[in-house]
Amino acid sequence: MSAPLLEARSVSIRFGGLKALSAFSLTISRGDLKGLIGPNGAGKTTAFNVLTGVYEPTEGEVLVGGERVNGKRPFQINRLGVARTFQNIRLFKQLTALDNVRIAVLPETRRWFDAARVQALKRGGAAQRALGAALDATDNYRDWWRAFLRTPGFLREEAQVTARAEELLSVMGLSHRKDELASSLPYGEQRRLEMARALGTRPKVLLLDEPAAGMNTREKADLMVLIRALRDRFDVGILVIEHDMKLVMGICEHLTVLDHGETIASGDPAVVRKDAKVIEAYLGEAPAHVA
Amino acid sequence: MKSFLPVLAALTVLAVLQLVLGSSEYFVYLASLVGVNVVLAVSLNVINGMTGQFSIGHAGFMAVGAYVAGTTSLLLKDDQLSFLPPAMSDQLFLLLALLLGGAAAGAFGFLVGLPSLRLRGDYLAIVTLGFGEIIRVVIQNSDGLSKSLAALPGLAPVGRFVGQFGGALGVSGVPQRSTFFMVWFWVFVLVLLARRLSDSSHGRWLKAIREDEVAAEAMGVDTTSYKVRAFVVSSFFAGIAGGLFAHFVPIINPGSFTFVKSMEVVVMIVAGGLGSTTGAIVAAVFLTLLPEGLRSLFLKLGGGDASLAQKVDQVRMPIYGMLLVVIMLTRSQGLFGTHEAWDLWARRKRAGAKA
Ligand SMILES: Nc1ncnc2c1ncn2[C@@H]1O[C@H](COP(=O)(O)OP(=O)(O)OP(=O)(O)O)[C@@H](O)[C@H]1O
Ligand SMILES: [Mg+2]
Numbered sequence: 001m002s003a004p005l006l007e008a009r010s011v012s013i014r015f016g017g018l019k020a021l022s023a024f025s026l027t028i029s030r031g032d033l034k035g036l037i038g039p040n041g042a043g044k045t046t047a048f049n050v051l052t053g054v055y056e057p058t059e060g061e062v063l064v065g066g067e068r069v070n071g072k073r074p075f076q077i078n079r080l081g082v083a084r085t086f087q088n089i090r091l092f093k094q095l096t097a098l099d100n101v102r103i104a105v106l107p108e109t110r111r112w113f114d115a116a117r118v119q120a121l122k123r124g125g126a127a128q129r130a131l132g133a134a135l136d137a138t139d140n141y142r143d144w145w146r147a148f149l150r151t152p153g154f155l156r157e158e159a160q161v162t163a164r165a166e167e168l169l170s171v172m173g174l175s176h177r178k179d180e181l182a183s184s185l186p187y188g189e190q191r192r193l194e195m196a197r198a199l200g201t202r203p204k205v206l207l208l209d210e211p212a213a214g215m216n217t218r219e220k221a222d223l224m225v226l227i228r229a230l231r232d233r234f235d236v237g238i239l240v241i242e243h244d245m246k247l248v249m250g251i252c253e254h255l256t257v258l259d260h261g262e263t264i265a266s267g268d269p270a271v272v273r274k275d276a277k278v279i280e281a282y283l284g285e286a287p288a289h290v291a
Numbered sequence: 292m293k294s295f296l297p298v299l300a301a302l303t304v305l306a307v308l309q310l311v312l313g314s315s316e317y318f319v320y321l322a323s324l325v326g327v328n329v330v331l332a333v334s335l336n337v338i339n340g341m342t343g344q345f346s347i348g349h350a351g352f353m354a355v356g357a358y359v360a361g362t363t364s365l366l367l368k369d370d371q372l373s374f375l376p377p378a379m380s381d382q383l384f385l386l387l388a389l390l391l392g393g394a395a396a397g398a399f400g401f402l403v404g405l406p407s408l409r410l411r412g413d414y415l416a417i418v419t420l421g422f423g424e425i426i427r428v429v430i431q432n433s434d435g436l437s438k439s440l441a442a443l444p445g446l447a448p449v450g451r452f453v454g455q456f457g458g459a460l461g462v463s464g465v466p467q468r469s470t471f472f473m474v475w476f477w478v479f480v481l482v483l484l485a486r487r488l489s490d491s492s493h494g495r496w497l498k499a500i501r502e503d504e505v506a507a508e509a510m511g512v513d514t515t516s517y518k519v520r521a522f523v524v525s526s527f528f529a530g531i532a533g534g535l536f537a538h539f540v541p542i543i544n545p546g547s548f549t550f551v552k553s554m555e556v557v558v559m560i561v562a563g564g565l566g567s568t569t570g571a572i573v574a575a576v577f578l579t580l581l582p583e584g585l586r587s588l589f590l591k592l593g594g595g596d597a598s599l600a601q602k603v604d605q606v607r608m609p610i611y612g613m614l615l616v617v618i619m620l621t622r623s624q625g626l627f628g629t630h631e632a633w634d635l636w637a638r639r640k641r642a643g644a645k646a
Contacts, residue, residue, distance in 0.1 A: 052509060078511040086509075092502035094629055095495070103499045104510040107492055140516070144524070147491035148484045154491075161492060201511050 003066030004029045005237050006051065006082055006205045011060035013050055020046045021261045023060070028205050032237040033228065035252035035269070037245055039281055042258040044241045045087055048207050052084050053077040065204075079106075083203035085194040087210045087241070093183035097174055097193055100182050101165035104200030107157040112139050165200060171233070172196040172226075188219055192226075199234060206230070208240045212247060220244070224251045245282065249273060257281070301479045309472040319471045323539045325579045326474040327532045332559040332571035333485045334528030339557070340566035340629070341494060342521040343501025344407055345416045348423030349529055349556045351403075352396040354548035356530025358430060360392030361465040361537030362455045368466050385468040389477075389534040396530025397523045399426075404522030408515045423553050431545045434458040461544025462537075469538035477535060481528050485568050486631070488524070497521055501566070551608060558611045562618050564625030569632040574625075578614075582607050 004027040011024045021043045028034060036044050049055045051062055053074040062069050064080040083104075092100050113135045121132030146154040169175050172192040177185055182193060191211055198206055208227065212220040228251050231238050242248040248255065248269070255272045257265040259281040265272045272278055312318050331349060338346045364384060372380040399422075406418045429436065433456035441450030456462060488494045499507035500514050508514050537543050559578050563570025586603045593599035618625065 054505070054509075073513075074505075074508040075511050075513050078509060084509055086506065090503050090506040090509075092499050092506065094502060095498060099495055099498075102492070103495045103507070103512065106511060140520070144488070144493055144520070147493050148487055150487060158491065197510060 003063070005065060006239075007063040008047075008051060009061050009063065011047075011050055011057045011062060013046060013055055014058045019261050021050065021258075024050075024258075024261075024263060025060075026239075026256055028237040028239055030204070030235065030237055031231065032239075032254070033231050033252055034237075034239050034254040034256065035248040036239055036241045036256050036258065037243070037248055038258035041260075043261040044258055045209055046261075047258070048084055048209055048241065051077075051207065052082055078201055078203075081202070081204035082207065083198035083201045083205070084207040085191070085198050085209055085211060087213065089190050089194055091182040091190055091193060091197070093181065095182060096179050097169060097182055097185065098162070098165055098178040100193060101168050101197050101200045102161050104197045105161045105164045106201070107161050109143060109157060112142065165196075168196040168199050169193075171199075171230075187214055191215075191223075195230070199230070203236055205237045205239070206234075208238065210241050210243060212242060212244065220247055227251065245273065297483070298479075302476070305472050305475050305479070308475075309470065312471070320539065321580070321583060322471050323469060323474045323535070325576050326478045327536045328556070328559065328579045329478050329572050329575040330481050330532035330535070331529055331556045332563065332575040333482055333568055334525045334532065335556050336560045336563075336566065336568060336571045337485060337488070337497070337525040337528070338521050339560055340564075340568075340571070341489060341497040341501060342518060343498075344518060344521065345412055346403075346419040346522070346525075347416050347550075347553050347557055348403070348419035348421070348426075350548040350550070350552035351419075351423035351426040352399060352526035352529035353533035353536070353552070354423075354426050354430060354545070355399050355526075356389075356392035356396040356533030357537040357543050357548070358392075358456055358462070358533075359395040359530070360388040360534030361462050361543050362452060363388040363391050364468065364538065365455060365462060365465050366452075368464075381466070381468050382473065385473065385538060388538075389531050392534035392537075393527045393530035396533065397527035400522040400524075400526025400529075401519060403526070404519035407518045407522060420550065420553070423548075423550060427545045427548055430456055430548075431459050457544075459545060461542045461546075463542040465537050465543065467539055469535045474535050474539070477531060481531065482568065482572065485528075489568065489631075493517075493520075498566070554608070555611065558615055560625075562615060562625055564627035564629060566629035567625065567627035567631055569630070570625055570627030573627070578611065581610070585610075 006026075006028040008024055008026045012022045013020050024043075024047055026034075026036075026047075036047060038044055046055070050057050053062075053069065053072050053076070056071050064077060064082055067080070069077050069080065092103065095103075118132050118135050118139075121128045121135070123129075124132070166175070166178065169178050172195060174185075174189060174193055174196060177189060177193075182190065185193060191213075195206075195208065195211065198208075211227070212223050215223065224247060227238060227240065230236070240248065240252065252269055254267065255265070255269045256263060257272060257275075257278050259277075264277040264281060265275040312322075331353060335346065335349045338344050367384055367388075370384070371377060372383060375383070403419060403422050407415050410418060433453050437450045437452075437454035437456070439450075440446045440453055443450075489498075496507070496512045496517050499510065499512050500517060504514055533548075536547075540547070555578070559574040560571045562578070563572070563574030582603050589599045589603055590597065
């Protein structure tokens, strides 16, 4: 059995006096579709932020593909194969839908210097670090000059990026919007554009923060079907945050329930929904959800 | 090669203009000034417009380019590549000087870019402003500096180089090699590069930083590295502009690279629309010609009395200020917003194809 794609081992995070997340553990493997639920302020978004490197855990560790990523920057964790959407949509508003997705797609540039070797150099002594940085800079600026000169190789890569982005827009049913500004899209389409953008980074794990928020019941049901389809089509592991317990029950194969930063239940949805602590946490907030 | 067609067309147009108007000194001077300002505006737009950072010390980068390129040419004034016609050898030396000036400015851009990793908005603005002023003050006191440098072991050549800066008096006698053709050739090349940058993955990553840094980072954009790169490229361009400037004005002195000059460039890109290369060009042309127009107007009003015309320089900043206020009130996104003339053209073409 290989290491899970994404794993949190007893992760805690503290904001001043507030323990927003304590001893949070979770694994996501290929093909998983798991849910993370809990009332307002339970720490769900915080959990995403820790998993994606926005915050560094105060205790515990986060592993991507078996590699410890504590302290790595969000862009580095993303490159390792973890992509996310945001609860309060964060699109590049003044750019077109196509550009939003193209930004996420990394061109397959052949580098002059082997990336792994350069990384190894950068971990060495001062002279090696300097050499590593110089090689890195050379490659980076060479890349800019390829863009300036529009070399055939560069144009080919750019065309691949555009084709990939268009494909993702079409999967999410947004092809007709590709030249429109992200900010001008209706709410539901903005949510789907965010998912297309996250998929652009070719993730192995996709984290969706309340993708159904603000949608009506019908739209929500459609979205859940879409999420499952994405899992199968892109062969990713998915973790969904959702407020509406009923909705999440329908598609998730595993649930983790948070309340005040504590994991109060975790496991099979049918079992979790009968858990006394879960019922209490949800009763305290909105009984309708459990019904 | 399709991508070389515009270059050929531009070269032809420039050559014709050079032949027809090259002998009119006033035209050449004005056109060169416009060209330098266009390059400055387009380059600042990479930082402030595309990347959404706020730099207001651009005159500093221009000064570095001007002094390094100007001094290089001054020191190599009498050298010739004997196997080439003199004019061509001169232009090769100019190219060398410009590239050195651009590289030096780019190196400073790297240093100034580093704080941009930690600072945002107003704070970054203050750092860049401070940088611009430091450069100017250092040049103003370059005489003393050159003596101190010359005393240090191994730095004697640097000291001699800095000694040429001439303190507050400035450098004169730089060979006048920036022809109309040369200046506008660079304008064309750098505008083309800016446009190509904007329309590539690299440019899109810069814009992603402008739009939402957190989201950009989450989508795999190395935001810190890209902010520094924006500074490096932008200051390289500004260094070239400074180098060109040094080769057509009779004298370069610290007075040409004050805070007022930096603000002038900021006004240009804000008025043109932050993020729009087209807007930067249009505003740079207009705002360079405006004071010249006013000067000739006042000269007429004063019946040939120059004292009135000299006032133009004093009222220039208030006029810019008022212009900016008017533009912000009527069209807060600037003349072009983040759009480009070529985008509008492409959109029309698409609309035409649909109809
Ligand atoms: N950067 C921060 N600094 C201080 N406190 C924070 C920070 N981020 C989150 N918190 C706090 O941590 C707690 C958990 O917040 P979080 O956003 O993770 O909740 P959530 O489960 O996503 O809730 P919701 O359903 O409302 O989105 C809240 O009390 C919040 O105020
Ligand atoms: Mg949340």
